[in-house]
Amino acid sequence: MGQSIKIEIWDGDMTKEYMQERIDLYSDMLYKIAYLQLKNSEDAKDIVQEVFYQYIKRQEEFDSEEHEKAWFIKVTLNGCRKLWRSAWFRHTEGLPKQEEASENNLEKEILEREKKxxxxEEIWRLPRKYREVIHLFYFEEMSVKEIGEVTGRNPSTVTSQLTRGRELLKKRLKEEYRYE
Amino acid sequence: MNDFKTTYQNAVSDIENVHIDLDSVLDEGRRKRFKVHRKRQKLFTAAAAGGIFILCTLGTSQAAEYVKTVIKANEYGFWSGDMLTMSRNTSEQKEAGDEEHALAGSMAGAEWEKELADTLKMEEDELVIESTEGETREYTSIEDFREKEDAVFVLPDLERMGYTADSERVWVNGSFISAQLTIGEKYLIFDRIDYSETKTGHASSTVFMGGVCNERTYITGRGYEYLLVDSKEKTEEGQLVIHAAVSAGYYEIYVDFFGFSEEEMQQILEQMDLSYYEPGKK
Incomplete structure (x- = not known):
């Protein structure tokens, strides 16, 4: 049985510490979700901060940590949808800078970096809905049912979007990938 | 054969980690800026239902026979185009099999409304959006924009009117420039589109979420006639939104007033000297 997590009314340093702990626990996950949706780090940070604001103001209890996590993902995806950009404002950034390859295995690291x-880049070219399900399935390792719950879609729709997303990736990526 | 999951996880893991501070989460100033920024983007975002902005820059090899641009209003927002080039381009594009441009070119009068209705039924990710190429440059002050860009972009002298902007942002993408100014609880959005480099006439349409009403005109002391409409829906804060549109020279200018009265809106329009957009007048 999951632990019940209640957001106490703001009072004292203990609560502040607890809040910061929750922020530290979830911020990377939410930032990556938002960044992959919005393709812009500033907007992604804005969304994540706003999500945590809503979290702090929320008075309802979560049934479990899983419930809490699902809530975070759902609210983040909703926030990204509302901020979805048109081509007019596509000031997307390049992919994140990476550390310099070490001298050892330089060629291998460069090839690996190029592959990633x-x-x-192809993930970003996917329609937003496919990006969502691909990320939640392959990175967050959520089930189709769980993805359906946070995105508000039928499991069959999620499966269909996963399949279509994979098909597009197969078509565009030169590398052969195994997609289980 | 590579494993997609492993590669994808490694790739995403390389995305920077961020530290979010509790104080920044609770910062009301940040929230306010975020809300204003979000509203701004919503107006110019192609959404599944509601506001769609589709700019059509139809290209042919023929030189433009420029006919005076007319901006009109309908129940969704504004649209513009000179009929001669729009009708010519529509037939040419259809012959070329360019369905996307044909859709854009046919957006005039009664056909426009039908096309829009069909477009609104499309899923968000299937929307056809015509856009300019190239990156968008963003500036966090008008001063910075003026220093680094040499494009003509008329803005009112708000200080002269007793307004002090809390924040300023300017975006430049090709022939399109947009500015957002926040003044307390109110804000302004200025957009201008330059058609002087297009090879044909131009056509554009702006749709506001929830539709518009109360169409009217306002003629400034300088003789420019603005077409005005109100958004049917107020903002979340209960603000009235007034939209203004005018063409001058090869430019189309749109101004959105959030939380301003009719009188305040007129005063701001009076401050805009659109003769800068007309060659030979300045």
Whole structure:
């Protein structure tokens, strides 16, 4: 049985510490979700901060940590949808800078980096809904049912979007990938 | 064969980690800026239902026979185009099999409304959006924009009117420039589109979420006639939104007033000297 997590009324340093702990626990996950949706770090940070604001103001209890996590993901995705950009404001950034390759295995690291870069570029080209399900399935390792719950879609729709997303990736990526 | 999951996880893990501070989460100033920024983007975002901005820059090899641009209003927002080039381009594009441009070119009069209705039924990710190429440059002050860009972009002298802007942002993308100014609880959005480099006439349409009403005109002391409409829906804060549109020279200018009265809106329009957009007048 999951632990019940209640957001106490703001009072004292203990609560502040607890809040900061929750922020530290979830911020990376939410930032990555938002960044992959919005393709812009400032907007992604804005969304994540706003999500935590809503979290702090929320008075309802979570049934469990899983419930809390699902709530965070759902609210973040909703926030990203509302901030979805048109081509007019596509001031997307390049992919994140990476550390310099070490001298050892330089060629291998460069090839690996290029592969990851190409993959992320193709992920960003996917329609937003496919990006969402691909990320939640492959990175957050959520089930189709769980993805359906946080995105508000039927499991069959999620499966269909996963399939179509994979098909588009297969078509565009030169590398052959195994997609289980 | 590579494993997609492993590669994807490694790629995403390379995305920077961020530290979010509790104080910044609770900072009301940040929240206010975020809300204003979000409203701004909503107006110019192609959404599944509601506001769609589709700019059509139809290109052919023929030189433009420029016919005076007319901005009109309908129940959704504004649209513009000179009929001669729009009708010519529509037939040419259809022959070329360019369905996307044909859709854009046919957006005039009664056909426009039908096309828009069909477009609104499309899923968000299937929307066809015509846009300019190239990156968007963003500036966090008008001063910075003026220093680094040499484009003509007329803005009112708000200080002269007793207003002090709390924040200023300017975006430049090709022939399109947009500025957002926040003044307390009110804010302004100025957009201008330059058609002087297009090879044909131009056509554009702006749709506001919830539709518009109360169409009217206002003629400034300088003789420019603005077409005005109100958004049917107020903002979340209960503000009235007035939209103004005018063309001058090869430019189209749109101004959105959030939380301003009719009188205040007129005063601001009076401050805008649109003769800068007309060659030979300045």
């Amino acid at each position: 870069k190409r993959l992320l």
